[in-house]
Amino acid sequence: MNKKILVVDDDLFLLGSLELLLSDEGYIVSLVDKSSLIKDSLVAFNPDLIIMDICLDDADGREICDKIKNSWLTAQIPIILMTALSHKKISELDCLADAIIGKPCNYDTLLKTISDLIE
Template sequence: MAKILVVENDAGNANVLHLELTEQLHRVKTINDAALLEKMIDQFHPELIVMDILLDQCDGRQLCFDLKRSVKTAHIPILLITAMLESQIYTVPIVADKVMLKPFDYDELARTVNSLLATS
């Protein structure tokens, strides 16, 4: 299946996402430090990035904006996930391919991932 990079600073959430995505037969790498994002993209060549908005040192929305602005990474679909209230999410422009609110249904996660991979 596809290579998926998960960017999530909460170890518990990262483990659950890793488990769910590997059960769907995807190859999954997880990082908990946004500073490692560019290096991991260069090494792993993900076909999809699943990223939390609320990261320790930065905002996933800004990281997403930077990735979409770069010729090198603009083609990679990005699924932003968050526990924020929906009204708070859009206070910063969103260029992600999809946003999902936590907690989410794992069947919905699978459908969303498959949809994003099919359109990339």
């Protein structure tokens, strides 16, 4: 069975790029471009993994990540946060994400991280 990945970012170009990359790797992908749609997407899509930007339209991805990880219904879903922050700032982030990757990301690194978390 193909693994399902929910991608959350308000950058439509990045969403499209990640959809192509992940679909080519055999993943089933659902895209969300507004933080207000995440909860419904979690229920409807039931992802195996979430890739989410930290800086969303009107929300902080770290806070959303922590809410997902603190719910017994969704705590088991691995979350990769993406950010344009510097590597030094990334190392200082405090949240429950399974991985944090800098933007622009190296696609090989992203795919390896995904594989490590859900394969």
